[in-house]
Amino acid sequence: MDWRQYRCEKFYDELFEAPGKPRPAARHLAEYLDDLSETELGERRLAAELAIRVMGITFTVYTEGKNVDRAWPFDIIPRTIPRSEWQRTEAGLKQRVQALNHFIQDIYGGQKIVKDGIFPADLLEESVNFRPQCVGMRPKNGIWAHICGSDLVRHADGTLYVLEDNLRVPSGVSYMVENRLVTKRVFPEIFENMNILPVDDYPAQLYDTLAAMSPRPGEMPNIVLLTPGIYNSAYFEHCWLAQQMGIELVEGQDLSVGDDDCVYMRTIYGPQRVDVIYRRIDDLFLDPEAFRADSVLGVRGVMRSWLKGKVALVNAPGAGVADDKVVYSFVPAMIKYYLGEEAILPNVPSYLCMDPKQRDYVLANLDKLVVKPANESGGYGMLIGPNSTKAQREQFRELILANPRNYMAQPTLALSTAPTLTEGGIEPRHLDLRPFILSRGDSTYVTTGGLTRVAMVKGSLVVNSSQGGGAKDTWIVDMEGAAESAQSQSQSQAAGAEAV
Incomplete structure (x- = not known):
């Protein structure tokens, strides 16, 4: 194919600086794809779809009151990021999750950040994710958000922004790893010529993070993954992670809390004590016993066990107090307050509707802004101003006025694009990136890349799979390592020739 026909001038493109001019990290990929005909690309696409079906990679969507399993929507053209850029991104993500854990511990402790006037008291009072049951608790190593999935977007000027943080039950990491496996099946040759950093160590890193939280150090921890069951949209991921880590996948009915306040799992050999629950x-x-009395998904007494230090819950209950799109706007201030540092990764500029002046601006510019509720996920409940109708804007005006604390707004970013194989050929599509960060106290791990989500509909900015989005493999390309490898190979060949 001729990349000069690929039009990428309107937005920052992840693979191309200009038509026919790939970015350095994407040069080998572009040359490789350039040698493939449209027929060959179509065959590789069909091979990917077949592999996804054979591997059973699915996700669940809720439509018309029903749960529908669908094959994972995958685009075969990877997204590339140079390792030199990723190192800064990785440092920014580590800094961010460290500050967020300090914030959560402070909120359930002395609330110094509130007393010092950095974080508004009324914002905390109206938080739907603040759990009074957690006040006074200090989890092992002070870590509440052991697993974080932060969504990153790139604007037209090339700046990478944090769009939001997911601290409750972040999902999608299984698809990150499966995307790589599918890509290796479809394009096995290219991995020989590019130094692409691996992502398959995530299950081992996650297991080590979970094990480090065990309340019985020195013992082989008994770890389980608690799932709501087969009707949950992320059930594929629950099964996949449990299988990859070699731990039991359990539902609430499989666990119980004994008279000693320890958690036990029912087995054919009798009750076995559980040390760590990775709860989804x-x-x-x-x-x-602690929250909704009508819940049949959880475990009666598990909060009591956690508060007494008999079991570890990952992520910790109450961590969602920082997983709030309004609280998000204060993260740079948290970094400054707790770490004494400037944020490495900037937030998207935000307007808080709870502030009268900012609310007036939002109401006057609904046709230009993206308005988000504080605690929705999956792309639901948003207003994308430039694509909205007058009736939708009037509806959001009423919602904002009725509950200003629950809404914030951001400018409509010109999200970056990447080449995507569509029915009409290769075209640019908007995308974001969700890396995953693991915190255990003494160390922090960031995936090399993450889950790149793609708005498969032309012109759309909504990347969520539940809203018609798809995904790409994400390559962190070590160009310096590749150059050193090539030089070493050349010297080796020269030495061999001299020996002959």
């Missing part, structure tokens, strides 16, 4: 259940359904 929202706070309110976790324990009918």
